[in-house]
Amino acid sequence: MALIVQKFGGSSVANAERVFNVAKIITETYSAGNDVVVVVSAQGDTTDDMLAKAAEINPNASKREMDVYLACGEQMSMSLLAMAIERLGFPVISLTGWQAGIKTTSHHSSARIVRIDPERIRNELDKKNIVIVAGFQGINKFESITTLGRGGSDTTAVALAASLKASLCQIYTDVDGIYSADPRIIKDAVKLDEIPYDDMLELASLGAKVLHNRSVEMAKRYHINLEVLSSFSRKPGTIVKEVVTNMEKLHVSGIAKDDNVVRIALTGIKDEPGRAYRVFALLSRNSINVDIILQSIGRGDVKDISFTICKGDKEKAVEVLNANKLDLGFEELHVSDSLVKVSVVGAGMIDNPGIAATMFEALYEAEINIHMISTSEIKVSVLIENQYADQAMQVIHRKFFNLV
Ligand code: ASP
Numbered sequence: 001m002a003l004i005v006q007k008f009g010g011s012s013v014a015n016a017e018r019v020f021n022v023a024k025i026i027t028e029t030y031s032a033g034n035d036v037v038v039v040v041s042a043q044g045d046t047t048d049d050m051l052a053k054a055a056e057i058n059p060n061a062s063k064r065e066m067d068v069y070l071a072c073g074e075q076m077s078m079s080l081l082a083m084a085i086e087r088l089g090f091p092v093i094s095l096t097g098w099q100a101g102i103k104t105t106s107h108h109s110s111a112r113i114v115r116i117d118p119e120r121i122r123n124e125l126d127k128k129n130i131v132i133v134a135g136f137q138g139i140n141k142f143e144s145i146t147t148l149g150r151g152g153s154d155t156t157a158v159a160l161a162a163s164l165k166a167s168l169c170q171i172y173t174d175v176d177g178i179y180s181a182d183p184r185i186i187k188d189a190v191k192l193d194e195i196p197y198d199d200m201l202e203l204a205s206l207g208a209k210v211l212h213n214r215s216v217e218m219a220k221r222y223h224i225n226l227e228v229l230s231s232f233s234r235k236p237g238t239i240v241k242e243v244v245t246n247m248e249k250l251h252v253s254g255i256a257k258d259d260n261v262v263r264i265a266l267t268g269i270k271d272e273p274g275r276a277y278r279v280f281a282l283l284s285r286n287s288i289n290v291d292i293i294l295q296s297i298g299r300g301d302v303k304d305i306s307f308t309i310c311k312g313d314k315e316k317a318v319e320v321l322n323a324n325k326l327d328l329g330f331e332e333l334h335v336s337d338s339l340v341k342v343s344v345v346g347a348g349m350i351d352n353p354g355i356a357a358t359m360f361e362a363l364y365e366a367e368i369n370i371h372m373i374s375t376s377e378i379k380v381s382v383l384i385e386n387q388y389a390d391q392a393m394q395v396i397h398r399k400f401f402n403l404v
Pocket residue numbers: 009010041042047048073135136149150151152153154
């Protein structure tokens with residue numbers, strides 16, 4: 001007998017029919033002899049609707065009261081799901097985050113789980129109950145209700161799996177696993193049977209948006225086997241784990257696109273020690289994260305430095321750079337926001353210099369110009385014009401995944 005944590009996202013419980021579909025998945029797992037702890041999100045677009053409703057009352061409501069309110073979305077779905085399971089004739093109990101012992105920091109609207117006291121859940125499992133826990137919420141040391149940030153139910157599920165030492169944590173969603181690229185863009189994207197945690201983290205931060213990033217970080221830290229699968233298709237999904245058994249065969253897990261990039265170029269900076277330091281120290285003092293950095297070879301006694309930042313930091317970066325123009329000593333500042341970052345991700349990359357070459361070859365054949373390149377142990381990224389983004393994804397994907 002195993003203990004399995006199953007998490008169902010908002011779309012999986014969006015209406016009565018889907019709630020019963022999920023109830024069947026849960027009760028089948030239970031009937032197979034497993035202890036089952038379920039984490040559930042608010043139904044469908046409930047959280048968005050609640051946000052809109054709260055804004056009608058007070059657009060500047062305190063985060064504390066917003067948390068009290070938003071936590072209700074998950075409480076409604078947990079009890080509805082429990083009612084469906086009761087109706088199927090199985091023993092079940094629903095618990096709020098605080099009843100389930102989920103203790104968090106005090107950062108309302110983006111709290112982090114500090115620890116879980118699992119006694120209550122253990123007692124209910126001992127009584128042979130199926131336990132449904134509201135996702136996305138907990139309680140802080142002042143006994144105020146907190147929420148974990150949008151999409152936080154994945155993190156609730158993985159934290160419970162770690163605390164209860166579950167053998168598997170299944171994340172049920174509306175896609176049937178992790179794909180080698182966004183299937184809406186790349187028709188021949190393939191579903192991966194397995195993917196390493198590190199690749200998943202890269203793909204999530206690069207915009208794959210299937211799992212909450214914090215849940216993957218936590219799964220990695222506690223060695224939790226995560227499975228991402230669809231509540232609609234009932235097919236095996238993708239297992240996210242430490243090492244992929246088939247690593248020899250495929251070194252690339254996926255291709256991702258990230259359009260949240262802006263490139264800033266500073267031209268005519270004096271070519272002497274300390275200049276790059278001044279630029280990046282200034283950005284860091286203003287909490288602006290820099291991703292790719294490129295410095296040109298000096299011409300005469302000047303050089304250019306370009307770098308990428310997130311779109312949200314654009315105004316601030318331009319403002320602080322211009323305000324310090326004299327001290328930094330650049331001639332001109334250019335901003336390009338028509339670029340995207342396309343990346344090939346794979347943990348086996350470090351041993352395979354051919355991967356970057358293959359990616360560049362695909363872009364060359366499609367006559368797509370590369371503006372910037374960055375490489376790390378597990379990814380190769382290029383910056384290109386966003387009008388070519390989808391085409392670039394296609395040609396790169398074809399090179400790596402549809403080898404004939
Ligand atoms: N209901 C919350 C949200 O929509 C949490 C979640 O779905 O994981 O962000």
